[in-house]
Amino acid sequence: MHAETGFRESAAQALGDPQIRANFRRAMDGLMAKRAAQFPDPEDFQAMRHLGTAIRARSLLKLPALLEQLEASCLRNGIQVHWARTCEEGNELILGLLQARGATRLVKGKSMVSEEMGLNHFLEAHGVEALESDLGEYIIQLDQETPSHIIMPAIHKNKTQIARQFSQKIKDAKYTEDVDELTALARKVLRRKFFEADAGLSGVNFAVADTGTLCLVENEGNGRMSTHVPPLHIAVMGLEKVVETLEDVAPLYALLTRSATGQAVSTYLNLIRGPRGPGELDGPREVHLVILDNGRSRIYADPQLRATLRCIRCGACMNHCPVYTRVGGHAFQAVYPGPIGTILTPQMEGVGVRHELLHGSSLCGACAEVCPVEIPIPEIIVRLRREATHRDAASAVEGRGTGRTATEDLAWRLWAAVLSRPRVYRLAAWCATRFRRLIPGGLPLLKAWTLSRAKPVPARRSLQERVREEGLPHG
Amino acid sequence: MADARAEILERLRAGGGGEAVPLPDTAVLARRTWAPAERMARLRRGMEAVHTEFLEAAPGQWPGVVLGFCRDEGFANLLYGPRCAAGQALAAAWTPRDPELIPYQDPVESFKATLFDGVAAGFTTALAGVAETGGLLLEPGPEEPRLLSLVPPVHIALLLASAIEDTLWSAMRTRGWGKGTARNSLLISGPSKTADIEQTLAYGVHGPKRLVVVLVNNL
Numbered sequence: 153m154h155a156e157t158g159f160r161e162s163a164a165q166a167l168g169d170p171q172i173r174a175n176f177r178r179a180m181d182g183l184m185a186k187r188a189a190q191f192p193d194p195e196d197f198q199a200m201r202h203l204g205t206a207i208r209a210r211s212l213l214k215l216p217a218l219l220e221q222l223e224a225s226c227l228r229n230g231i232q233v234h235w236a237r238t239c240e241e242g243n244e245l246i247l248g249l250l251q252a253r254g255a256t257r258l259v260k261g262k263s264m265v266s267e268e269m270g271l272n273h274f275l276e277a278h279g280v281e282a283l284e285s286d287l288g289e290y291i292i293q294l295d296q297e298t299p300s301h302i303i304m305p306a307i308h309k310n311k312t313q314i315a316r317q318f319s320q321k322i323k324d325a326k327y328t329e330d331v332d333e334l335t336a337l338a339r340k341v342l343r344r345k346f347f348e349a350d351a352g353l354s355g356v357n358f359a360v361a362d363t364g365t366l367c368l369v370e371n372e373g374n375g376r377m378s379t380h381v382p383p384l385h386i387a388v389m390g391l392e393k394v395v396e397t398l399e400d401v402a403p404l405y406a407l408l409t410r411s412a413t414g415q416a417v418s419t420y421l422n423l424i425r426g427p428r429g430p431g432e433l434d435g436p437r438e439v440h441l442v443i444l445d446n447g448r449s450r451i452y453a454d455p456q457l458r459a460t461l462r463c464i465r466c467g468a469c470m471n472h473c474p475v476y477t478r479v480g481g482h483a484f485q486a487v488y489p490g491p492i493g494t495i496l497t498p499q500m501e502g503v504g505v506r507h508e509l510l511h512g513s514s515l516c517g518a519c520a521e522v523c524p525v526e527i528p529i530p531e532i533i534v535r536l537r538r539e540a541t542h543r544d545a546a547s548a549v550e551g552r553g554t555g556r557t558a559t560e561d562l563a564w565r566l567w568a569a570v571l572s573r574p575r576v577y578r579l580a581a582w583c584a585t586r587f588r589r590l591i592p593g594g595l596p597l598l599k600a601w602t603l604s605r606a607k608p609v610p611a612r613r614s615l616q617e618r619v620r621e622e623g624l625p626h627g
Numbered sequence: 628m629a630d631a632r633a634e635i636l637e638r639l640r641a642g643g644g645g646e647a648v649p650l651p652d653t654a655v656l657a658r659r660t661w662a663p664a665e666r667m668a669r670l671r672r673g674m675e676a677v678h679t680e681f682l683e684a685a686p687g688q689w690p691g692v693v694l695g696f697c698r699d700e701g702f703a704n705l706l707y708g709p710r711c712a713a714g715q716a717l718a719a720a721w722t723p724r725d726p727e728l729i730p731y732q733d734p735v736e737s738f739k740a741t742l743f744d745g746v747a748a749g750f751t752t753a754l755a756g757v758a759e760t761g762g763l764l765l766e767p768g769p770e771e772p773r774l775l776s777l778v779p780p781v782h783i784a785l786l787l788a789s790a791i792e793d794t795l796w797s798a799m800r801t802r803g804w805g806k807g808t809a810r811n812s813l814l815i816s817g818p819s820k821t822a823d824i825e826q827t828l829a830y831g832v833h834g835p836k837r838l839v840v841v842l843v844n845n846l
Binding site: 182205207213215220236287291305307332336376377399403413417420421422427431450 | 652656
């Protein structure tokens with residue numbers, strides 16, 4: 153997904169929409185309170201997240217070996233493994249698997265990686281119906297929207313909007329704002345779809361290298377439906393999702409559900425270890441795993457930025473972000489919104505291209521404080537801001553240096569010139585203090601500040617002058 | 628796509644290293660432990676909080692409890708796995724005038740229509756329980772097919788109190804849940820639910836609308 157307008161414009165638009173602000177405010181306040189209730193003991197929480205961090209960091213350290221082990225274990229279990237360097241490659245791969253089996257009706261469990269790939273549109277263009285079955289994803293697919301939150305895709309809508317949409321778009325549906333009735337409507341439609349589907353697609357929350365297990369976390373049962381009813385199951389995962397052992401999954405799962413929705417446990421944790429086996433009466437005949445890179449191996453190459461890949465996609469960072477909670481997910485114009493998206497998107501699409509995202513953060517640190525795997529998001533934002541405007545030879549960051557503008561360049565040169573020459577500096581300080589009210593607010597660079605804030609006015613006297621006037625010792 | 632595989636692994640090998648990684652300390656997991664009776668109470672609290680229903684049974688009496696429940700609820704039938712010991716015990720307790728007991732014994736391809744539209748409830752055993760958060764651990768397979776606990780609108784699950792472990796982690800370690808040969812392993816904590824509409828909880832979205840645990844107190 154590429155930005156059509158800048159983050160500044162889309163954020164301003166969202167800020168002016170009372171509906172969006174109310175929907176997000178209500179939802180995020182609820183999520184923050186629920187999460188807090190799940191971690192009543194700060195010491196216990198710290199111990200848990202240190203464990204989660206260590207597990208994810210160790211998995212990444214051994215990543216190439218673990219991916220090979222995962223592949224071997226999966227093959228042993230009868231799961232076929234495919235690799236895709238890019239989204240295009242992944243899309244072609246999946247289409248190929250479907251076409252070879254004449255599958256035209258695909259039901260999907262929730263998968264952010266498939267959003268990353270733009271898989272639905274690609275498949276629809278090639279004659280495959282790709283239907284989202286997670287209720288939130290189904291709601292936004294009806295309106296052809298994208299998720300505004302990685303855990304709760306339809307969080308930006310309220311029930312009145314959903315009621316109207318269902319009554320218009322679902323055959324024979326009566327208008328109702330009752331959440332239970334709306335849910336029952338979706339259940340009825342989708343059960344038919346599960347029944348008829350030729351294939352199911354899912355994401356992967358954790359892939360276990362030593363046992364060859366694909367783990368899926370969910371509440372609705374649509375993930376189990378998508379992966380166990382149709383004869384073909386295709387799972388897609390980013391290459392960072394692998395962990396070493398099944399026991400690694402237990403603490404990560406506990407951190408994931410508590411951080412994401414404030415649940416001690418989800419309704420289902422579904423471990424898939426292969427297609428229908430001897431003597432089994434149901435389950436898919438074939439299971440395929442598609443492992444996607446799409447820029448992850450580049451992120452992996454930098455020890456500091458590698459922490460980005462520890463992410464278990466819980467969404468806690470966005471729930472607690474003062475920017476995200478006010479502008480919502482769509483303003484970010486990216487698959488992954490909020491703080492994690494702020495560091496992930498520029499690394500995937502190029503720091504120069506998505507430079508604005510990096511500056512759409514107050515660096516308050518709320519995200520790092522709640523992250524269950526301790527990703528130092530603010531530090532990474534600062535690092536990427538630097539990467540966007542410097543061409544450090546040692547860095548592999550996509551598009552580094554391309555965020556530098558001629559105006560900014562000139563301003564910093566001037567700044568350096570003035571500050572490295574004491575006389576010039578004193579003259580500049582004298583001018584700034586004497587003509588302080590005359591400085592036009594519309595100057596380039598200054599304008600960015602004055603657009604939404606009062607013009608800063610320098611003091612009447614510079615510090616140096618005052619020190620001299622007061623006769624204070626200085627050297 | 629062998630070249631894609633080689634290229635990706637090559638890039639990862641070239642880019643790795645360069646950081647010290649902390650050792651995982653699982654002490655925080657190991658200290659979550661309770662006495663057997665407390666485990667039973669905890670599991671029940673955790674699961675009731677998410678709308679799971681409980682029926683208590685004395686050892687050996689549970690088939691009667693399941694039967695009574697199906698009668699009281701007016702279920703037309705109950706689907707079960709005829710190949711496992713619990714399924715056989717259930718069938719032995721059943722009488723012809725009760726709700727119909729349907730064995731899940733045909734491949735899903737020929738059984739799908741009945742499974743989706745003609746079954747009132749499904750019965751399975753649980754391998755173990757998780758006390759810390761509440762939850763059942765299942766291992767579907769040839770004896771109890773995967774869809775038995777998913778497609779019918781009501782899922783009735785049999786759990787022995789002695790099989791309740793402290794945590795998910797300890798259940799993996801002591802009972803080998805997920806580590807054996809089972810091609811599907813499940814944790815289930817309640818009926819299916821969603822909060823996708825305005826954060827309002829609604830039960831029975833795609834999976835079962837009700838989860839009923841028959842808890843056999845054999846402590």
